[in-house]
Amino acid sequence: VGLITSPRNARVAHALALRTSAGRRETRRFLVEGPGAVREALGAGVVAELFRDPSVPGESADVAARAEGDGVPVLDVASRVLARLAATVSPRGPVAVCDPIDVAIDHLDPSRGVVAVLVEVRDPGNLGTILRTADASGAAGVVVTHGSVDVYNEKVVRASAGSLFHVPLVRGVHALDVVSSLRDRGCVLTAAVADGETDVFAAVAGEATAVFFGNEARGLAPDVLAQMDATVRVPMRGGAESLNLAAAAAVVLFELGRRRRGGG
Amino acid sequence: VGLITSPRNARVAHALALRTSAGRRETRRFLVEGPGAVREALGAGVVAELFRDPSVPGESADVAARAEGDGVPVLDVASRVLARLAATVSPRGPVAVCDPIDVAIDHLDPSRGVVAVLVEVRDPGNLGTILRTADASGAAGVVVTHGSVDVYNEKVVRASAGSLFHVPLVRGVHALDVVSSLRDRGCVLTAAVADGETDVFAAVAGEATAVFFGNEARGLAPDVLAQMDATVRVPMRGGAESLNLAAAAAVVLFELGRRRRGGG
Numbered sequence: 001v002g003l004i005t006s007p008r009n010a011r012v013a014h015a016l017a018l019r020t021s022a023g024r025r026e027t028r029r030f031l032v033e034g035p036g037a038v039r040e041a042l043g044a045g046v047v048a049e050l051f052r053d054p055s056v057p058g059e060s061a062d063v064a065a066r067a068e069g070d071g072v073p074v075l076d077v078a079s080r081v082l083a084r085l086a087a088t089v090s091p092r093g094p095v096a097v098c099d100p101i102d103v104a105i106d107h108l109d110p111s112r113g114v115v116a117v118l119v120e121v122r123d124p125g126n127l128g129t130i131l132r133t134a135d136a137s138g139a140a141g142v143v144v145t146h147g148s149v150d151v152y153n154e155k156v157v158r159a160s161a162g163s164l165f166h167v168p169l170v171r172g173v174h175a176l177d178v179v180s181s182l183r184d185r186g187c188v189l190t191a192a193v194a195d196g197e198t199d200v201f202a203a204v205a206g207e208a209t210a211v212f213f214g215n216e217a218r219g220l221a222p223d224v225l226a227q228m229d230a231t232v233r234v235p236m237r238g239g240a241e242s243l244n245l246a247a248a249a250a251v252v253l254f255e256l257g258r259r260r261r262g263g264g
Numbered sequence: 265v266g267l268i269t270s271p272r273n274a275r276v277a278h279a280l281a282l283r284t285s286a287g288r289r290e291t292r293r294f295l296v297e298g299p300g301a302v303r304e305a306l307g308a309g310v311v312a313e314l315f316r317d318p319s320v321p322g323e324s325a326d327v328a329a330r331a332e333g334d335g336v337p338v339l340d341v342a343s344r345v346l347a348r349l350a351a352t353v354s355p356r357g358p359v360a361v362c363d364p365i366d367v368a369i370d371h372l373d374p375s376r377g378v379v380a381v382l383v384e385v386r387d388p389g390n391l392g393t394i395l396r397t398a399d400a401s402g403a404a405g406v407v408v409t410h411g412s413v414d415v416y417n418e419k420v421v422r423a424s425a426g427s428l429f430h431v432p433l434v435r436g437v438h439a440l441d442v443v444s445s446l447r448d449r450g451c452v453l454t455a456a457v458a459d460g461e462t463d464v465f466a467a468v469a470g471e472a473t474a475v476f477f478g479n480e481a482r483g484l485a486p487d488v489l490a491q492m493d494a495t496v497r498v499p500m501r502g503g504a505e506s507l508n509l510a511a512a513a514a515v516v517l518f519e520l521g522r523r524r525r526g527g528g
Contacts, residue, residue: 040503113501125389129508138501159508166503201522234518237377237402239430244393244423247514250507254498254515258465 003054005078012077015051015085015097021150028100030152033086034093035059040162041098042066049073052094053082060093067094087154101164102151102171105143105181109168110208113140114256115182119175119224120147120215121245127151128159129246130213135163137253138261143170143178175212179227182210189229191220192252194242196233200252203232205259211252216245232256267318269342276341279315279349279361285414292364294416297350298357299323304426305362306330313337316358317346324357331358351418365428366415366435369407369445374472377404378520379446383439383488384411384479385509391415392423393510394477399427401517402525407434407442439476443491446474453493455484456516458506460497464516467496469523475516480509496520 004012017023018031029048032041041047042063052064054076064074077085085095108115116134121127127149134142144151151171157164183189187210192200212228214220234243234251243251268276281287282295293312296305305311306327316328318340328338341349349359372379380398385391391413398406408415415435421428447453451474456464476492478484498507498515507515
């Protein structure tokens, strides 16, 4: 196979469809772009095929060589075809078609760390940032409920900075099913809400803790909140009424993570 | 004055120019939109004039009534003129022209809380989120150095969720001048960097602490880093190499803030 110069090429067209949520739903695959993220995807063993511009040297060429070494099909495409496949404005790095990495909820191990549950989270930047933060804080996994933004949205993938491939991820489940499942496995269910009863810096986090975060605008739905064992808040000083969701999650996940491990 | 229906109206044209950084530099004013943010701007006493669509009832009308009560000129504009003035896709709320709120660095009071210094921060969402987080954590102020994104960029204003009007803000200063100024005022200068010497959860924060954060991609410049008294890191678990800047700032500002106040 030589250089692919047309976006109507069958492999390119299949990949282009993955830039829409409908296309991703149909084939259960998603796109990852740039050398760093593609390297993480290769490490996770989920790259089905790789598109690269052979005129780009350096990292892009290194990643393509590694993919070939792993037995992943590498397709050479013209710059303007790569530009169509990529979401970023100046794409130079490769674009990978990846198989889904989400797992069933019973694959999470709450003895390994805090489980973060995101209920109807809508902003892709928030979701990607929270995946990255959950990974960095040592969380056991992230559950993204039905009604949230697609975890394979390109902005989520980009904001996760590779953490999508590190932290066990559950998607598409209903919040009340998450409640039953995690409770059955012995988790204490905690909601992080603006008017939580306990200051998160004084909270107790046991061996198995799940922390629920709600929608950016509406917060956590009353039927989910009613199922919680505890509620925590980030204490507000100054004039701010609340925190950005991803900032609140950073404070809560790091603090509950270290309390769980016995930190001060 | 009746309903303004043309974007070429002189007042509208003046306001429209503020949607560009060149226009903001020239007149030293900026735009704020939506009932919540405009209310904060009115509270801060910096609204020079207000544009509203008189056919929109509810919060927009309430805010316009308050502005009139405060003696702020309120101009009635057609929906399509408001749409031109607003950055959001479905504008209903009023748009305010505001006078700048930034202060000189010697107006900051480091005895009141941690001073956050953002050196060449480029992403408007990060900057706005950090302003909101700094406010919520009880920071004494935020310094945004020369070479950073414009603090009056519409995305910064929106992401700050009103905190732009609560937390003392310094802009346009050079990082090394910030170093001299804060050192002269007795601040311990701390950098938050990925390879910081001390875990932030074990750090000491004295009466007067300034914490420096660097650029999203390049981190803190070596000449600034060389001036620091201490460096702290957010401990990384899992597979993440780093945190999003705004997430890191959330963890660091809340932790140093509470350590400064004698929290565990």
